[in-house]
Amino acid sequence: MGARYNLRSRRAIVTGGAGGLGRGIAQALIDAGATVELWDANAAALAEAAADLGPAASARHIDITDAAAVEIGAEAAFQSGGRIDILINNAGVLGEVKPVWETSPENFQRVLQVNLFGAYLVTRAVVGRMRAQVPRETAVSQHALRGHIVNIASIQGKEGMALAAAYSASKAGLLALTKSVAKETAKDGIIVTAITPAAAETAMAKEITAERRADILARIPMGRFVEIEEVARMVLWLSSDECSFSTGGIFDLSGGRATY
Numbered sequence: 001m002g003a004r005y006n007l008r009s010r011r012a013i014v015t016g017g018a019g020g021l022g023r024g025i026a027q028a029l030i031d032a033g034a035t036v037e038l039w040d041a042n043a044a045a046l047a048e049a050a051a052d053l054g055p056a057a058s059a060r061h062i063d064i065t066d067a068a069a070v071e072i073g074a075e076a077a078f079q080s081g082g083r084i085d086i087l088i089n090n091a092g093v094l095g096e097v098k099p100v101w102e103t104s105p106e107n108f109q110r111v112l113q114v115n116l117f118g119a120y121l122v123t124r125a126v127v128g129r130m131r132a133q134v135p136r137e138t139a140v141s142q143h144a145l146r147g148h149i150v151n152i153a154s155i156q157g158k159e160g161m162a163l164a165a166a167y168s169a170s171k172a173g174l175l176a177l178t179k180s181v182a183k184e185t186a187k188d189g190i191i192v193t194a195i196t197p198a199a200a201e202t203a204m205a206k207e208i209t210a211e212r213r214a215d216i217l218a219r220i221p222m223g224r225f226v227e228i229e230e231v232a233r234m235v236l237w238l239s240s241d242e243c244s245f246s247t248g249g250i251f252d253l254s255g256g257r258a259t260y
C-alpha cells in the first residue's frame, strides 16, 4: 500500500499505536519507508504491536494525559532521531454509552482528558520542536515542509451522537484544535489536518451492544464499516508531501454518512 508514497527517512509518532487503527496506520507508514514510534498506555499491547511491526517500529510507554511524560517522550523522540516529520494523534477512548443524565462526571472528564487534552499535550510538545527543525526540501512540492500532523477525530465530532456526548464533544473539540493549530503553523511548513471516520472494526467497536452497532451501520449509506486499511490510506496521503496545501482541512471518511 505504501509504495505509492515515499516516506523514506521520515520519522513518525503514532499515539494509540497499539490499538486497531493506530497499528494499521503505523503499518502503512512503515510500508512507505518511515520509521515509527508507537506511543501507548497499554504496555502489553504496545510490546506486541512493536514486535509485530518489526524493526522500523519502536515502542514508548506513555499515558498522553500525563504532561510531564509527554514532554519527556517528545524530547527523547527528537533527540534520538534528530527530527519528527509526522505526528498521528490517534489515541482515544469511547467512554460510557449512556444518555447524558445517566453518565458520570468522571467519565465525561476522562474522555475529554484522553481524546482532547491528551492530543493537545502531544501536539504542544511536538509542534514546538517541529517548528524549530530544518525544513525539508521535497521532490513533490516546491515549498519546503517541516512536518505533517494528522488528528484522528470521528464522524461523531461533526454530527453528534446519542449516548456518546462526551466522545462526540471531545472529537468536535479535536476538530477545532486541528483548525487552530493549522492557522498557527501555516507559515512554518507544517500541515495539520484531521479525519472523521465512521465506525471501524476495532476493540472500540466491540465495546457497544449489537443493537447500537446495527443503528450505527444503518446510518452509513454504503452499508458497511470503514476498513482499517481505508483509514490508513487516507492518513498516508495526509502525511506525505503530496499533501502540501490542505492545512486545517477536515477529511471525511464516512461511507456517505456526512453530507458536508
Ligand SMILES: NC(=O)c1ccc[n+]([C@@H]2O[C@H](COP(=O)([O-])OP(=O)(O)OC[C@H]3O[C@@H](n4cnc5c(N)ncnc54)[C@H](O)[C@@H]3O)[C@@H](O)[C@H]2O)c1
Residues within 6 Å of the ligand: 015, 016, 017, 018, 019, 020, 021, 022, 039, 040, 041, 042, 045, 062, 063, 064, 065, 090, 091, 092, 093, 114, 118, 152, 153, 154, 155, 196, 197, 198, 199, 200, 201, 202, 203, 204, 205
Ligand atoms: N473504531 C472506530 O469505530 C473509530 C471510528 C472513528 C474514530 N475512531 C478513533 O480512532 C482512534 C483509534 O481507535 P481504535 O478504534 O483503534 O481503538 P482501540 O481501542 O483499538 O485503540 C486505542 C488505543 O489508544 C490507547 N490509549 C487509550 N488511552 C490512552 C492514553 N491515555 N495514552 C496513550 N494511549 C492511550 C489504547 O491503549 C489503545 O491502544 C481513536 O481516537 C478513536 O476515537 C475510531
